Amino acid sequence: MALDEAVQQELTRIIEANEVVLFMKGNRQAPQCGFSATVVGILDSILPSYHTVDVLSAPEIREGIKVFSSWPTIPQLYVKGEFVGGCDIIQEMVGSGELYQTLGVEPVEVVQPKIEVSPAAISALQQALSQYGGGGRELHLSVDATFQSHLSIAPRTPADVEAIAEGVTLLLDPISASRADGIRIDVADTPEGQAFKVDNPNAPRVQTLSVRELKEAMDSGERFELLDVRTPEERAIASIPGAVLLNEEEAARIEALPRDTKLVLHCHHGGRSQQAAEQFVSLGFTRVFNVVGGIDAWSQEIDPAVPRY
Amino acid sequence: MALQIINAGPEPEEVAGRIREAIEAALPDARIEVLPRGPGHFELTVTDAGFEGLSRVKQQQRVYAAITELMSGPNAPVHAIDRLECRVP
Numbered sequence: 001m002a003l004d005e006a007v008q009q010e011l012t013r014i015i016e017a018n019e020v021v022l023f024m025k026g027n028r029q030a031p032q033c034g035f036s037a038t039v040v041g042i043l044d045s046i047l048p049s050y051h052t053v054d055v056l057s058a059p060e061i062r063e064g065i066k067v068f069s070s071w072p073t074i075p076q077l078y079v080k081g082e083f084v085g086g087c088d089i090i091q092e093m094v095g096s097g098e099l100y101q102t103l104g105v106e107p108v109e110v111v112q113p114k115i116e117v118s119p120a121a122i123s124a125l126q127q128a129l130s131q132y133g134g135g136g137r138e139l140h141l142s143v144d145a146t147f148q149s150h151l152s153i154a155p156r157t158p159a160d161v162e163a164i165a166e167g168v169t170l171l172l173d174p175i176s177a178s179r180a181d182g183i184r185i186d187v188a189d190t191p192e193g194q195a196f197k198v199d200n201p202n203a204p205r206v207q208t209l210s211v212r213e214l215k216e217a218m219d220s221g222e223r224f225e226l227l228d229v230r231t232p233e234e235r236a237i238a239s240i241p242g243a244v245l246l247n248e249e250e251a252a253r254i255e256a257l258p259r260d261t262k263l264v265l266h267c268h269h270g271g272r273s274q275q276a277a278e279q280f281v282s283l284g285f286t287r288v289f290n291v292v293g294g295i296d297a298w299s300q301e302i303d304p305a306v307p308r309y
Numbered sequence: 310m311a312l313q314i315i316n317a318g319p320e321p322e323e324v325a326g327r328i329r330e331a332i333e334a335a336l337p338d339a340r341i342e343v344l345p346r347g348p349g350h351f352e353l354t355v356t357d358a359g360f361e362g363l364s365r366v367k368q369q370q371r372v373y374a375a376i377t378e379l380m381s382g383p384n385a386p387v388h389a390i391d392r393l394e395c396r397v398p
Contacts, residue, residue: 063381070374072390085366 007064015078018051020103023065024075025056029255029283032056035087036075041144042094043077044284045175046105049258079103094174095159110161113172113180115141117165120187121196125168128153141170143179146284147203151196206277209264209289211297217264218242224262225254229276230295234268238307240298246276259284266291266298268309321345324386328353328376335375340398349388356396368395 014021022039026032031040043050055062055074066072069083077084079102084090093099100107117125129139132153140152141163161177163170165185172180179202188197209217217224227250228235228243235245243266244250254263263280265273270292277290291297299306325343332341332355339357346352353372360368372393373380379387 070370072380
């Protein structure tokens with residue numbers, strides 16, 4: 001199949017304009033296929049930002065890139081103008097460490113994470129293993145980019161890192177291992193029956209920022225996104241200079257930003273902004289701050305000209 | 310009750326033959342094994358001296374380039390290559 005010249009030019013332009021570009025189904029925030037999601041998870045853990053092209057919204061790109069790369073599947077990763085590979089190859093390259101070199105970043109040092117497993121969880125894991133394990137199938141723990149943990153039973157891969165807790169061996173891929181030190185696994189009763197409960201101390205949490213710290217950050221010229229989660233009616237009464245209303249459009253803009261962007265959220269007293277901040281953490285943002293006391297504290301401690309209400 | 314519709318496509322053996330011919334045209338000295346693995350799915354082993362010194366991606370790109378036509382479009386006879394192994398003799 002011949003490649004349309006316009007499509008070829010467009011692909012060349014995209015690949016030359018972006019040092020790292022991933023042709024995928026969906027986008028970073030919402031990958032639309034498991035293979036694309038796997039590669040996004042890997043890249044997110046290594047790179048603060050990279051370019052993605054959603055082939056589902058551009059059929060000519062979707063077919064064109066296959067011919068362009070001589071590669072029949074999506075996702076496809078290009079780095080510095082060179083085709084690197086698809087999902088399988090990228091996973092292998094993480095294991096061998098080659099991907100860090102390709103991307104030009106320092107490799108993550110693979111350490112054996114310390115994992116604590118409660119006696120109840122040990123017996124539940126052993127039971128699951130005796131039922132579903134065997135034939136080279138072992139227990140795996142993975143920790144995704146939003147620090148959600150997943151337990152599964154599957155064959156070992158060469159890149160896996162071992163963590164041994166009370167005689168039970170857990171296997172982790174190198175990126176999961178870097179997020180897993182200090183994890184505690186327990187079992188909890190839920191309405192659906194017993195389930196594993198994983199507590200990960202590495203998971204990013206909402207951090208707090210006093211109004212004084214906010215003022216200092218503003219004065220220092222540090223770059224961050226200051227978001228006001230109140231209603232437009234409240235903003236009409238009083239607002240902090242530089243704060244942007246977090247409406248739907250603004251939320252969409254923020255969601256597309258690199259995950260290490262510093263986000264500072266405020267509301268009237270700090271309650272609503274805490275909830276909004278937790279949402280951004282669950283989307284994978286790692287530097288999310290809630291302004292303690294909200295605009296009310298700002299009026300009292302920083303700027304009395306901002307009316308209280 | 311939903312009725313399952315089975316769309317009769319080309320016979321896997323016939324498609325396997327077309328895959329073989331396409332690769333032979335691009336890599337005339339290659340030894341080619343094509344295994345049908347269900348409708349539209351195939352496993353390939355291609356052995357060619359020309360693979361010497363190439364990365365795995367580059368080796369596989371040579372094979373995929375040869376069969377692009379069979380994998381393109383909504384009615385492509387080949388949906389997926391489940392496994393592609395490239396070997397140097």
